[in-house]
Amino acid sequence: MLQSQTEIKAEIDKIVAFLQQTFTEQGFDKAVIAVSGGIDSALALTLLARALPAEQIFPLLLPYGEQNMADAQTIIDFNHIPADKVQTFNIQALADQALATAGEENGTIDQLRLGNMMARLRMIFIFDQAKKKRALVIGTENKSEHLLAYYTRYGDEASDLEPLAHLYKTEVRALAKALDLPAVFLDKAPSAGLWAGQSDEAELGFSYELADRVLVARESGLSEAEILASNKFATDDQQAIKAIFQRLKAVEFKSRVPYRV
Numbered sequence: 001m002l003q004s005q006t007e008i009k010a011e012i013d014k015i016v017a018f019l020q021q022t023f024t025e026q027g028f029d030k031a032v033i034a035v036s037g038g039i040d041s042a043l044a045l046t047l048l049a050r051a052l053p054a055e056q057i058f059p060l061l062l063p064y065g066e067q068n069m070a071d072a073q074t075i076i077d078f079n080h081i082p083a084d085k086v087q088t089f090n091i092q093a094l095a096d097q098a099l100a101t102a103g104e105e106n107g108t109i110d111q112l113r114l115g116n117m118m119a120r121l122r123m124i125f126i127f128d129q130a131k132k133k134r135a136l137v138i139g140t141e142n143k144s145e146h147l148l149a150y151y152t153r154y155g156d157e158a159s160d161l162e163p164l165a166h167l168y169k170t171e172v173r174a175l176a177k178a179l180d181l182p183a184v185f186l187d188k189a190p191s192a193g194l195w196a197g198q199s200d201e202a203e204l205g206f207s208y209e210l211a212d213r214v215l216v217a218r219e220s221g222l223s224e225a226e227i228l229a230s231n232k233f234a235t236d237d238q239q240a241i242k243a244i245f246q247r248l249k250a251v252e253f254k255s256r257v258p259y260r261v
Contacts, residue, residue: 001216002171008178011171012047015163019051022161023136030135034126034156035059037071039185040140040164043176047163048138049079057081058133061088062122064095071184078182087129091121119155127158136160144169144208147215148244149251150200168215169208204247206240214244 002008023029031048035041048057059076061069069088076086095118099105106114130137139159141151143166151157164172169190176185190200190208201207217227224245228238 008174015047016050028136030056030133031138032058032130032135033138035072039176042075042185044140046179054081059086063090065092089125094121116152119152123155123158141165142167142169142172149254168212170212205243211244
């Protein structure tokens with residue numbers, strides 16, 4: 001886990017170098033990135049803007065209906081991306097038509113199913129625009145989300161390269177702070193923007209701060225029982241720690257599929 005400002009600065013430089021090297025090695029000079037208004041896409045875009053000229057970056061805004069994209073526009077402006085490089089595709093009509101085709105309707109369908117459908121529709125636009133522009137798709141997934149399987153398969157986890165996939169959520173926040181991202185990205189509750197009022201931590205049932213501490217301890221080789229018995233965690237955290245391990249067990253299949261002969 002990154003701790004000091006020296007480590008954080010070195011990490012920023014490493015990611016920027018990784019992006020530049022990957023584009024050079026793969027023979028691409030343009031990038032497409034979906035910008036949601038959350039801290040992950042804000043950080044990914046900011047790092048990308050340090051690696052490529054602004055005119056070679058194509059942010060996509062993919063709202064559902066009246067979804068507020070003001071924060072997404074804030075980080076685009078922060079990175080001085082030209083307005084003519086930004087595209088907006090409202091996915092509501094397509095999502096509603098897909099629901100109707102499946103014999104469902106918004107308001108009655110399970111919110112998770114609707115969120116997954118929205119994530120996969122967004123993926124279609126992202127990769128189509130990358131194909132059109134001969135660009136690479138920049139992912140915005142972090143390590144915490146991946147380990148907790150808090151993503152939609154063939155949706156928001158689809159990408160060509162992932163600059164944040166090795167960073168825990170708390171490290172994402174540390175890099176965002178070091179890069180002086182607008183305060184809104186540090187203050188707002190993490191959200192995948194799948195439906196109105198949706199919050200990652202409310203849906204998961206525990207905070208990313210605690211989850212990261214548990215995931216780091218688990219990665220060091222400690223078992224659930226050892227973590228629960230550790231004096232590094234408060235007694236009040238016991239139920240949340242159990243919930244984290246329950247989550248890890250429940251979503252383990254997502255790291256194994258597709259099953260093969």
